[in-house]
Amino acid sequence: MDLNICISGAAGDGVKEAGELCGRLFAELGYEVFIYQEYQSIIRGGHNASVVRVSDRKIHSHRRYYDLLICLEDYIYRIHAPFVRGDVIFDSKFSCEGIGIPMTQIVREEHEPMIFRNAASIGALAAYFGVEFETVIEMFRERFGEKARDDIVIARSAYNYYMENYTPKMSVGRNGPKGRLISGANAIADGMVKAGLEYYYAYPMTPASPVLHYLVRKRGVIAYQPESEISAINMAIGSAIAGKRSATGTSGGGFALMCESIGLAGIAEIPVMIIEAQRTGPSTGMATYSGQEDLDFVLYPSHGEFPLIVGTPYTIGDGFRMAGELMNLAWKYQTPTILLTDKHLIESTETAEIDENAVECEEIEIQNSSDGIFRRYEITESGISGYAIPPAIVKFNSNEHDEFGLTTDDADLREKMHDKRMKKERMIESDVRDIAWKEFFRGSDVVVTWGSTFGALFEVAEELGYRLAVMRYFRPFIPPDFKRATVVECNYTGQLSRMLREKAGVEVETILKWDGRPFTPEELRERLG
Numbered sequence: 001m002d003l004n005i006c007i008s009g010a011a012g013d014g015v016k017e018a019g020e021l022c023g024r025l026f027a028e029l030g031y032e033v034f035i036y037q038e039y040q041s042i043i044r045g046g047h048n049a050s051v052v053r054v055s056d057r058k059i060h061s062h063r064r065y066y067d068l069l070i071c072l073e074d075y076i077y078r079i080h081a082p083f084v085r086g087d088v089i090f091d092s093k094f095s096c097e098g099i100g101i102p103m104t105q106i107v108r109e110e111h112e113p114m115i116f117r118n119a120a121s122i123g124a125l126a127a128y129f130g131v132e133f134e135t136v137i138e139m140f141r142e143r144f145g146e147k148a149r150d151d152i153v154i155a156r157s158a159y160n161y162y163m164e165n166y167t168p169k170m171s172v173g174r175n176g177p178k179g180r181l182i183s184g185a186n187a188i189a190d191g192m193v194k195a196g197l198e199y200y201y202a203y204p205m206t207p208a209s210p211v212l213h214y215l216v217r218k219r220g221v222i223a224y225q226p227e228s229e230i231s232a233i234n235m236a237i238g239s240a241i242a243g244k245r246s247a248t249g250t251s252g253g254g255f256a257l258m259c260e261s262i263g264l265a266g267i268a269e270i271p272v273m274i275i276e277a278q279r280t281g282p283s284t285g286m287a288t289y290s291g292q293e294d295l296d297f298v299l300y301p302s303h304g305e306f307p308l309i310v311g312t313p314y315t316i317g318d319g320f321r322m323a324g325e326l327m328n329l330a331w332k333y334q335t336p337t338i339l340l341t342d343k344h345l346i347e348s349t350e351t352a353e354i355d356e357n358a359v360e361c362e363e364i365e366i367q368n369s370s371d372g373i374f375r376r377y378e379i380t381e382s383g384i385s386g387y388a389i390p391p392a393i394v395k396f397n398s399n400e401h402d403e404f405g406l407t408t409d410d411a412d413l414r415e416k417m418h419d420k421r422m423k424k425e426r427m428i429e430s431d432v433r434d435i436a437w438k439e440f441f442r443g444s445d446v447v448v449t450w451g452s453t454f455g456a457l458f459e460v461a462e463e464l465g466y467r468l469a470v471m472r473y474f475r476p477f478i479p480p481d482f483k484r485a486t487v488v489e490c491n492y493t494g495q496l497s498r499m500l501r502e503k504a505g506v507e508v509e510t511i512l513k514w515d516g517r518p519f520t521p522e523e524l525r526e527r528l529g
Contacts, residue, residue: 001031001056001172003129004063007121008049008080009072011042014118018070019050020349021122023181025131025139026054027351030176034455035349036062036518041206041287047076056175060315060350060455064520068128068169070121071096072103087169089124091117099128099166106157116154123155127162130171179351184316185210187352188275188339189218191323192247196331196361197221199239199246201232206287207343208249208277229254233261233274240270241396243366243389245327249275252294253284259301262336266306268396269377269385269421271330271337273323278342280516289516290343292451292490295499298338299475307424309337310475314438314454316352319345322472324359329431331364333424334387340474342490344518345452368392376405379416383423429476436471436478443467446485447528450474450496452518453488459521464528471496479504486511486528490518 007018016037023033034053040046051062067086071077074094088098093105103120110116119140126136136155140148162168182190189211192200200223202212215223226232232248239246250258255276265272278294280286298310309329313319319341326337367374367388374388376395385403388394395405400417402408408417440458447466449457454470461468469480477499484507487497492514500506511527513519 001054003054003067004065005052005054005068005070005125006049006066006080007052007070008047008076010045010076011039011048012044012115013048013072014115015048015050018118018121019052021118021139021143022052022125023349024143025122025126025136027179027181028135028139029131029172029174030178031056032059033179033181033351034059034062036344037347039288047079049080060458061521064522070125072117072121089121089128101158101161103158106154110150110154112150112154116150119151119154120158123158124162127159128169130168133159180354181349182316182352182354183210183349184319184341184346186214187316187320187354188323188341188346189214190354191320191359192273192327193218193221194356194359194361195324195327196245197247197327198244199236200248201226201235201246202249203227203229203232203254205229205251205254207279207347208251208275210347211249211275229257230261233258233272236272237261237265237270240272241389245331247273247275247327249277251277251279252281252297255294255298255301263302263304263306264398265336266302266308267304267400268398269334270396271334273327273330273337273339275339275341277346278340286516288343290490290518291514291516292342292453294340295474295495298340306421307333307335307428308475309335309428310340311473312340312451312471313345314451314470314472316345316348316350317354320354321358325435328362329428332362333384333428335424342451373404375403377401377403377417377420379403379420382427383420425476429478432473432476433478436473437480438470438472440468441466446482447488448485448496448500449488453490456519456521456524457488460525460528464525466528474499477503480506483507488519488524490514
């Protein structure tokens with residue numbers, strides 16, 4: 001079974017929640033689920049859509065065309081009509097071809113706000129697919145607890161109306177054990193926590209905000225919203241100076257404000273992790289849509305030279321692993337790390353298999369003795385100095401400095417200290433070499449991608465006979481073992497393509513997209529086939 005369901009309406013109609021409830025319903029029955037959210041940057045009105053794909057095999061993307069469209073507003077139907085390849089369920093407050101359910105009337109009779117039409121849509125959807133209503137009840141109770149009563153009443157009315165007036169399209173039963181739905185944001189947050197995160201600072205910016213929202217409710221972590229992105233990264237740096245594992249998160253515009261402080265962390269050798277969740281740019285761009293346009297930017301975010309580690313997860317499950325890897329690498333090498341993701345991955349939800357044992361907190365030795373002045377920047381063979389926190393007498397310095405952290409402009413000392421910091425790059429390269437690339441399938445031709453674009457490409461690469469390579473670490477750059485490839489990415493200039501061409505001599509062809517929407521398997525099948 002492979003179904004693609006779109007629930008659409010205006011902002012304020014509860015479309016996002018309806019999509020997540022739909023996903024929970026099928027996950028309850030043991031199906032694989034992927035949920036893609038598309039919405040405008042407005043509070044009321046406009047057009048929102050939640051696309052829920054359900055399958056009996058592993059999936060990491062939604063599809064382009066809908067087997068079922070559930071529409072809550074008439075003008076939104078016109079937007080989605082070109083993608084309908086099946087039936088339409090609509091609120092019969094307006095006229096449309098398809099299956100009319102009096103959602104507005106049902107909600108009014110129960111004296112509930114109109115947002116409860118999303119519960120009615122779930123009831124109608126369950127009836128359409130022949131899902132037993134007891135499963136719907138279980139799903140609502142798990143989601144809302146005792147507050148689920150009103151949702152269940154409204155969903156039951158819509159379910160019964162459908163059964164009295166229409167015939168179920170199919171009879172969907174249990175496919176396997178219940179699956180676990182997790183969003184990209186939650187997976188990344190959990191990975192950081194598993195690797196020892198204690199403090200998270202962020203100024204809200206779509207699409208990174210869900211990480212902050214999730215961590216605010218997480219026990220054992222202090223999550224705080226300061227007045228700006230500049231404050232957020234500086235507070236994270238301050239916490240790291242105090243020996244606390246800390247991180248911050250933002251999108252491209254907020255990351256631009258953090259660049260000076262990233263340089264501070266570089267020269268002062270302060271471990272800090274930054275999440276950069278890309279959206280369509282430049283400037284405000286399309287604030288709630290996806291893109292992969294910031295790769296060039298995050299590779300060199302600050303003036304001067306210093307060790308910097310940049311990685312990008314390719315699935316929600318990999319987001320958990322990579323968040324842990326980057327947190328541990330930041331502390332091992334006392335340097336900034338950047339997790340580069342995008343709106344499509346961080347705001348999507350799927351039945352992901354999270355290996356809790358894949359991440360652990362790799363502690364480093366931290367001294368806090370007040371015995372004498374600590375040689376914070378001691379020159380060592382590896383370039384890694386000891387780490388100390390107060391009450392140890394220790395100086396962190398943004399100027400060039402000697403081993404004790406005292407400012408210097410001595411030429412010989414500058415050369416030695418800069419060499420000491422840059423030595424760490426060789427060790428970092430050795431650490432990430434075996435995890436920098438991930439490959440799938442056998443084929444004579446190679447297709448390459450990064451980030452969330454993997455999801456759609458994974459689905460079509462094998463059937464078209466490609467060897468699929470996905471890049472996980474951009475800095476340090478680990479050259480691939482192929483010399484020709486087709487590169488698929490969501491930007492205009494082919495940023496990964498250029499990197500492969502210039503740094504590894506790879507002969508590349510490009511398949512690019514820059515309209516703010518992610519690739520779907522249908523699009524890639526057409527363009528790669």
